[in-house]
Amino acid sequence: MSQSVRVIGYNGSGSYPAVITVSVVAPDSGHYAIDAVPATVDITSAGGSMSFSASTTAGPTLAGSISWACAG
Numbered sequence: 001m002s003q004s005v006r007v008i009g010y011n012g013s014g015s016y017p018a019v020i021t022v023s024v025v026a027p028d029s030g031h032y033a034i035d036a037v038p039a040t041v042d043i044t045s046a047g048g049s050m051s052f053s054a055s056t057t058a059g060p061t062l063a064g065s066i067s068w069a070c071a072g
Helices: none
Strands: 002-007 014-025 031-044 047-055 061-069
Touching: 002 031, 014 047, 014 061, 031 061
Parallel strands: none
Antiparallel strands: 002 014, 014 031, 031 047, 047 061
16 A cells, blocks of 8 residues: 655644545555545644545545654
């Protein structure tokens, strides 16, 4: 699995519009991806988080959440 989040206009703690790209390769060699799906990311001085749910071009829906911690 790979994932990326691009936060538009980041300027410190707060909620921001973002776009998410997620790619998953299944054990059966199936490849499922969502690309540039709009989302909202919440960022604090301690880290951030976001959730997503979108249909892939192959049909199935990918859903989940991403969170991270900031090391200081």
